[in-house]
Every structure is written in C-alpha cells, then in structure tokens.
Amino acid sequence: MFGDTGSDELTLVKLGGSLITDKTQPFTPRPAVLARLAAEIHEALDTTGPLVIGHGSGSFGHVAAARYRTHEGLVGPDSVRGWAEVHDAAARLNRIVVGALLEADVPAVSVPPSAGCVAVNRRITRWELAPLRRLLDAGLVPVPYGDVVPDGAQGCAIASTEELFWYLSTAFPVRRVIMVGRVDGVLRGDGQLVQTLTANGFEELRENLVGAAGVDVTGGMLQKVEYLLALAARGVPGLILNGNVPGRLRDALLGEDVTGTVIRQTSTDA
C-alpha cells in the first residue's frame, strides 16, 4: 500500500482547525481546501510510509468547548451536556475530513479519541492503540482528532491533536510530525519566518509568538511549538507549514524542502 519506504516509522500530519474550517463562522468547513489537501496526501501516499492524519476542531468544537469550559473539566451543571456537544461537534468535522480523504482515494478510518483515551490533568495517560496499530498494519490511514476525553482528575478534558501525537510518539517510532496551518510557520515579531527553531532559540521568540485567531481553548501557536520542541527533544523533528499554499503539504510529504519552520533538537542535528 505504502510503497517500499523500508521504514515502519510513522509520519504524523495535523490539519489545523483554523485551516480546514472558517473559524469566524460556527460549524463551517472549508471543503475546497480539504479536497485539495486530501488530493496532495494521495499524491504522496506511495512514499510516506505509514501515515496518521489528525485534525483540529476549528469552528466546530472550540465554540461549544469555550461555552461549557470543557477544557477545565466538569465545572458546572451543564458540563456533562457540554462534553457530549463538544464531542459531537468534533466528530462531525471528523466525518467531513474522512469523507474528503476517501473522495481522494486515501483509505482513511476515523479513530475517535473519546472512545479510546483517558487523561489525568489534561495529559493522556492511556490510549487503547491496538485498533490503530491494526489499521496501520493493514495499510489504512487512521484519522484521530482533537476531542473530549475522560479525565481522572477533572472529569473531562480536551485532548488536542498535539497531545494525541505526543502520546503516539511514546507508543510508535515516529519519523516526523507535520503541522499544517494557515501561516508559513513560526513568525518573528517583524513578520519574518523562522526557518529552524530549537529549544535555545525559542526563549527569545516566546513573547513574539502570536496566539490563535478566533476561539481556541487549546492554546494556538505557542502550545504547538512547545509540543514540537518536546517531540524534538526525543528525536522527532517537526515541521510547521502553510496549507493554504497549493502543493506545499504534498512536497513536504515527498521529502522536499519547503517553506516552513523546522523544529529540531539542536541547530546541527540531521
């Protein structure tokens, strides 16, 4: 299915919620963008090796999550209702994403974190990964997504796609993580693209990082970079790129150098 890459290492791709939805309009997907990204993934499938496509929630889950403060847990009488509504919103977008991938002939299968993960204090502590592993073995493309998960300390929590990827990196060898958003990468205060980011370089940039536009309960660009630095510290390189530019995701998946921010452990590692 995946061609002869000679590697079992996973490639993890996140399609950002602000890229695949219109964050200014509740429940509004961007079908043309999704169709193009799905086609780009299809074009690269023979060379990527095993692939997991995660995605954010954008204007689907974030609005209800902010209303019910779902990220803070079971905080009031409406929290249980909120949990269900946020999951429903996230799952609805997931059907749309999986539909677009199937339409582009990517053998995608939904993997709902709400049914397989548990967290404690917003960190996933367990994820039943046997089904996902079997899907990969069979040549399918699992599609998990930012979702509500049971949390042993606060009742429920939002597990972002970044948190899911972090957990996956503890369970599988991961070749790299690609975050597809709607900006070219990490931008300095003067708007210049940071081409390579390491833990050392990050401290001076931190204050300049711009937060997410629109409603976002999971932290925007700053949190994304922190997760990618944590992954890099374990030897998994990350890449943030702009999915609004046609071909960029495809080229990155094909192993070409593309405009974006590479996140590495040190500035000299491969």
Ligand code: IPE
């Ligand atoms: C958020 O997931 C999940 C919910 C609010 C239900 P992510 O953090 O991965 O999503 P985006 O990219 O910010 O939308």
